[in-house]
Amino acid sequence: FDRIKEVDEKVGAFLTLDEENAIARAKDLDKQLENGELDEGNILFGLPVGIKDNMVTKGLRTTAASKILENFVPVHDATVVEKLRDAGTVTVGKLNMDEFAMGSSNENSAYKIVHNPWHLDYVPGGSSGGSAAAVAAREVPFALGSDTGGSVRQPASYCGVVGLKPTYGRVSRFGLIAFASSLDQIGPMTTSVEDNAYVLQKIAGHDERDSTSAHVEVPDYLAALTGEVKGLRIGVPKEYLGEGVSEGVREKVVEALEVLKELGAEWEEVSIPHAKYSLSAYYMLASSEASSNLARFDGIRYGVRHTGDNLIDTYKKSRSEGFGDEVKRRIMLGTFALSSGYYDAYYLKAQKVRTLIKQDFEDLFLKYDVIIGPTAPTTAFKLGEAVDDPMTMYVNDILTNQINLAGVPAISVPCGLSEGLPVGLQIIGKHFDEATVFRVAHAYE
Numbered sequence: 001f002d003r004i005k006e007v008d009e010k011v012g013a014f015l016t017l018d019e020e021n022a023i024a025r026a027k028d029l030d031k032q033l034e035n036g037e038l039d040e041g042n043i044l045f046g047l048p049v050g051i052k053d054n055m056v057t058k059g060l061r062t063t064a065a066s067k068i069l070e071n072f073v074p075v076h077d078a079t080v081v082e083k084l085r086d087a088g089t090v091t092v093g094k095l096n097m098d099e100f101a102m103g104s105s106n107e108n109s110a111y112k113i114v115h116n117p118w119h120l121d122y123v124p125g126g127s128s129g130g131s132a133a134a135v136a137a138r139e140v141p142f143a144l145g146s147d148t149g150g151s152v153r154q155p156a157s158y159c160g161v162v163g164l165k166p167t168y169g170r171v172s173r174f175g176l177i178a179f180a181s182s183l184d185q186i187g188p189m190t191t192s193v194e195d196n197a198y199v200l201q202k203i204a205g206h207d208e209r210d211s212t213s214a215h216v217e218v219p220d221y222l223a224a225l226t227g228e229v230k231g232l233r234i235g236v237p238k239e240y241l242g243e244g245v246s247e248g249v250r251e252k253v254v255e256a257l258e259v260l261k262e263l264g265a266e267w268e269e270v271s272i273p274h275a276k277y278s279l280s281a282y283y284m285l286a287s288s289e290a291s292s293n294l295a296r297f298d299g300i301r302y303g304v305r306h307t308g309d310n311l312i313d314t315y316k317k318s319r320s321e322g323f324g325d326e327v328k329r330r331i332m333l334g335t336f337a338l339s340s341g342y343y344d345a346y347y348l349k350a351q352k353v354r355t356l357i358k359q360d361f362e363d364l365f366l367k368y369d370v371i372i373g374p375t376a377p378t379t380a381f382k383l384g385e386a387v388d389d390p391m392t393m394y395v396n397d398i399l400t401n402q403i404n405l406a407g408v409p410a411i412s413v414p415c416g417l418s419e420g421l422p423v424g425l426q427i428i429g430k431h432f433d434e435a436t437v438f439r440v441a442h443a444y445e
């Protein structure tokens, strides 16, 4: 808390702090430890953690950085929060984000912006900008983020930390405020690959409260960190190093590939033929799912109510006052794409494109162990620079959202600086093969 107080006024990573409860919990853990009731060997024991504010925390305000949830205090914990608590961690507070996880710069938070700890005039990335900045500024040793189209990896890249989006279904989404349910995944944000593996180990696994969480065994991720990549086959899609990717980013990624080559891995250029359609398909599908998921925020069941003359009027007022511009834009886009007469042309078409992209990845993984490229086309940009231009903002996740469409796991690891700002290397693996992703990331790191 001393460290948070020292820097967070400048960084803006936290929306809510829970100091009193956290300290009480830490004292309680101490007592249990003294009484021999707890396993001292548990690596996460006693560590403070920050949770992105779209994961529900019992008794602790959860806003998703939206005005519409300004007063929302959940009655239960998300599964990930519960699992971390069982592992002996201490939740210190809730982290800033783009409203309902929609954005790439954290400037869509209804409360305050987050500053990139490397350079306070720059964005931290988004939507898990608070999580990335809190870890980068050493306010917490690790945090949880969520990733629908890049929201763990892109801010990790901009803030020089490690961020993993696990395979869709690897981590329970129970208690994650839904944005686009077929894409959303929760992932750890840490300062090292090893830490990331420790956290995933604790939060992964099937959960009967999330029917999309998979019945797939969770391997020993720490055992995967062998440092060994000899003979590993890497595919590098030419689309990932082409037009739109800045020179500084390209240079650092190629340097990283050379490091892996020196360690005995082999890489060659490949292609993801449908990559160029992923941005359109992603924004169509994510907005459609969002328009449906966000229907529940009506001022009646949750959050802030603005009373009107009748029920419909109350819905309208609550939603008009409660949602920010970007959220409204997505709801309108999604509602349009799902409406009769347009459904086939937009939503269904985007679903078909999604299948093609997934097949592109499956084809590549017949031959390659991992696919590598940059996490984002550029380093962090200046605060305010893209805030009025949704298209420029959307292009930020051109290299990340196709991974969500395919459902495969991917990590962003720091691979150097370009003009003083961090560059992220993205390592993409096969479905449920986070172990190989960790192995390669760790060997490189």
Ligand code: GLN
Residues within 6 Å of the ligand: 101, 102, 103, 104, 126, 127, 146, 147, 148, 149, 150, 151, 152, 179, 286, 397
């Ligand atoms: N920037 C993307 C969007 O705004 C990604 C969001 C996310 O992954 N939550 O939709």
